Amino acid sequence: MSTSITSERNRSPLADRMLSWRDDFPILRERVHGKPLVYFDNAATTQKPRSVIRVMTEYFEKQNANVHRGVHSLSEVATTLYEEARKTVARFLQAGSPSEIIFTRGTTESINLIAQVLGQVVIRPGDEIILSELEHHSNIVPWQLLCEKTGAHLRVIPILESGDLDAEAGSRLFGPKTRILALAHVSNALGTVNDLAPWIRLAHERGALAVIDGAQAIPHLPVDVAALDCDFYVFSGHKLYGPTGIGVLYGKSVWLERLPPWQGGGDMITSVTFQKTQYAASPQRFEAGTPPIAQAIGLAEAIRYLEAVGYADIQSQENRITEYVLQRLREIPGIHLIGEPRERAAIVSFVLDGIHPHDIGTVLDQQGIAVRAGHHCAMPLMEHYRVPATVRASFAFYNTLNEVDVMIEALGKTVELFGR
Amino acid sequence: MNSLLSLYQEIILDHNRSPRNFRKLKHATHEAQGFNPLCGDKVRVYVEVADHRIRDIAFEGTGCAISTASASLMTEFLMGKTLEEAQQFFESVRHFLTQPPDTPPLPGFDLGKLAALGGVRRYPARVKCATLGWHTLQAALSQDAQSVTTEKDPHA
Numbered sequence: 001m002s003t004s005i006t007s008e009r010n011r012s013p014l015a016d017r018m019l020s021w022r023d024d025f026p027i028l029r030e031r032v033h034g035k036p037l038v039y040f041d042n043a044a045t046t047q048k049p050r051s052v053i054r055v056m057t058e059y060f061e062k063q064n065a066n067v068h069r070g071v072h073s074l075s076e077v078a079t080t081l082y083e084e085a086r087k088t089v090a091r092f093l094q095a096g097s098p099s100e101i102i103f104t105r106g107t108t109e110s111i112n113l114i115a116q117v118l119g120q121v122v123i124r125p126g127d128e129i130i131l132s133e134l135e136h137h138s139n140i141v142p143w144q145l146l147c148e149k150t151g152a153h154l155r156v157i158p159i160l161e162s163g164d165l166d167a168e169a170g171s172r173l174f175g176p177k178t179r180i181l182a183l184a185h186v187s188n189a190l191g192t193v194n195d196l197a198p199w200i201r202l203a204h205e206r207g208a209l210a211v212i213d214g215a216q217a218i219p220h221l222p223v224d225v226a227a228l229d230c231d232f233y234v235f236s237g238h239k240l241y242g243p244t245g246i247g248v249l250y251g252k253s254v255w256l257e258r259l260p261p262w263q264g265g266g267d268m269i270t271s272v273t274f275q276k277t278q279y280a281a282s283p284q285r286f287e288a289g290t291p292p293i294a295q296a297i298g299l300a301e302a303i304r305y306l307e308a309v310g311y312a313d314i315q316s317q318e319n320r321i322t323e324y325v326l327q328r329l330r331e332i333p334g335i336h337l338i339g340e341p342r343e344r345a346a347i348v349s350f351v352l353d354g355i356h357p358h359d360i361g362t363v364l365d366q367q368g369i370a371v372r373a374g375h376h377c378a379m380p381l382m383e384h385y386r387v388p389a390t391v392r393a394s395f396a397f398y399n400t401l402n403e404v405d406v407m408i409e410a411l412g413k414t415v416e417l418f419g420r
Numbered sequence: 421m422n423s424l425l426s427l428y429q430e431i432i433l434d435h436n437r438s439p440r441n442f443r444k445l446k447h448a449t450h451e452a453q454g455f456n457p458l459c460g461d462k463v464r465v466y467v468e469v470a471d472h473r474i475r476d477i478a479f480e481g482t483g484c485a486i487s488t489a490s491a492s493l494m495t496e497f498l499m500g501k502t503l504e505e506a507q508q509f510f511e512s513v514r515h516f517l518t519q520p521p522d523t524p525p526l527p528g529f530d531l532g533k534l535a536a537l538g539g540v541r542r543y544p545a546r547v548k549c550a551t552l553g554w555h556t557l558q559a560a561l562s563q564d565a566q567s568v569t570t571e572k573d574p575h576a
């Protein structure tokens with residue numbers, strides 16, 4: 001692809017806006033092995049805009065104190081910022097109230113929390129928990145642990161070759177013993193966007209609860225928990241342009257009010273004597289100990305940043321990149337796309353005949369290109385497609401078509417090097 | 421692509437394309453399965469030992485170019501060697517692969533073609549690929565064919 005065509009193609013109002021957003025991410029100017037960084041590992045973690053880095057630095061330099069514990073001014077500032085962050089998240093998700101937002105360490109902790117507390121009140125021996133074949137390990141293992149502890153069973157919604165859920169086979173799994181549906185909104189390995197509404201309805205018809213793993217959805221599409229009518233929705237800050245160490249568990253208040261605490265400690269009580277402890281209401285009941293304060297503030301800033309860019313532009317740019325990369329990848333002889341879902345977020349998985357994904361990952365890295373090679377914490381899914389691993393390229397709105405060209409060229413060189 | 425060429429030297433690419441002794445051994449006295457959970461690489465190493473000597477050695481599995489070539493080179497090197505020699509080789513190769521790039525090999529050890537694997541020392545994430553076959557061999561030799569296969573989680 002000649003540069004004149006490339007720059008021509010990029011001269012659109014959308015592309016111009018995107019290039020200016022790109023400037024907000026200092027790391028995108030880094031070089032790797034002497035080459036400009038091409039960051040296509042956004043599903044693993046996204047890069048951070050300067051404003052997020054700035055509010056966190058400012059917090060540590062000027063506002064740092066513990067929350068909910070002091071009458072002194074700094075503590076009040078920190079508490080306000082932390083609780084404002086909760087309000088930002090609640091508004092962002094269209095939750096009914098900030099008390100429905102629990103801060104955790106990330107998606108993994110959110111799922112473990114909800115699995116453990118639900119396990120105490122809704123699961124009896126012989127009950128069933130339904131999940132799907134395309135789940136991340138963190139939406140499998142906590143439920144398996146719960147089953148081991150309670151004598152409940154896992155049922156698995158199979159996927160079609162396309163990487164979409166098999167609605168027909170899946171819907172037959174729902175029955176009188178179904179208690180929980182745990183489902184990804186978007187697959188981290190294939191990019192499949194699951195149409196959640198019918199599944200959540202199926203769960204509710206059986207009186208079961210719907211827990212949605214939104215880790216890969218929230219960076220790409222607007223989420224309205226009220227419209228979805230899910231009972232719980234979880235995600236990680238670091239995949240949403242925010243810091244690591246912060247995640248969210250949204251829960252309907254009707255549930256949060258009834259659920260027992262998770263961990264015990266400070267901040268989650270109203271009174272403690274050695275005879276009896278009164279637990280605080282949600283969200284404090286589920287946030288024992290000093291929370292990740294700076295990280296919550298960073299996440300709130302990431303949300304403000306994302307809203308300023310706007311999902312409309314994010315989706316236009318990401319769709320543009322995804323369509324282009326699919327078209328270019330299909331030109332490579334010996335390539336196999338893993339999953340061709342009806343609706344796809346900006347994630348593409350593929351394998352090349354005769355070349356192991358790890359070798360591809362290493363060769364691309366030498367060209368400054370960061371992709372993920374591996375099983376993507378979705379071993380059952382790899383098993384389904386009978387591959388040990390795939391190469392996954394995952395995109396953000398700050399990526400460009402030129403970067404796709406760089407990757408395609410590097411893949412060409414890889415094929416040459418391994419000379420099939 | 422200079423440093424890449426130092427990782428993917430022709431010897432490695434060749435052993436990846438056509439791995440030597442890539443087969444199952446019917447009369448193996450020792451065998452073990454090695455698994456790298458990080459990348460899903462799987463290798464099974466078979467050895468036929470008689471009189472403290474490796475009469476035959478072979479491997480099967482799926483893996484990246486580095487792990488395939490390393491296992492292939494290993495079988496070439498160890499064919500016909502005594503168990504003591506094989507043990508020394510293992511120590512020397514492990515030392516070679518896990519030390520910083522400019523570390524000289526252990527004295528009295530001629531790496532020969534195995535020197536081609538040295539490129540991985542600049543890719544810490546890939547060192548385990550290069551050592552997988554060797555660790556699996558270790559596991560195989562430390563047990564009888566009758567005993568259960570180890571699911572070895574190799575630490576490079």
Ligand SMILES: Cc1ncc(COP(=O)(O)O)c(C=O)c1O
Nearest residue numbers: 106107108136138188215216236
């Ligand atoms: C779909 C999905 N669920 C859960 C997780 C786990 O997220 P975290 O590691 O941030 O807890 C990830 C991220 O790897 C993911 O992609």
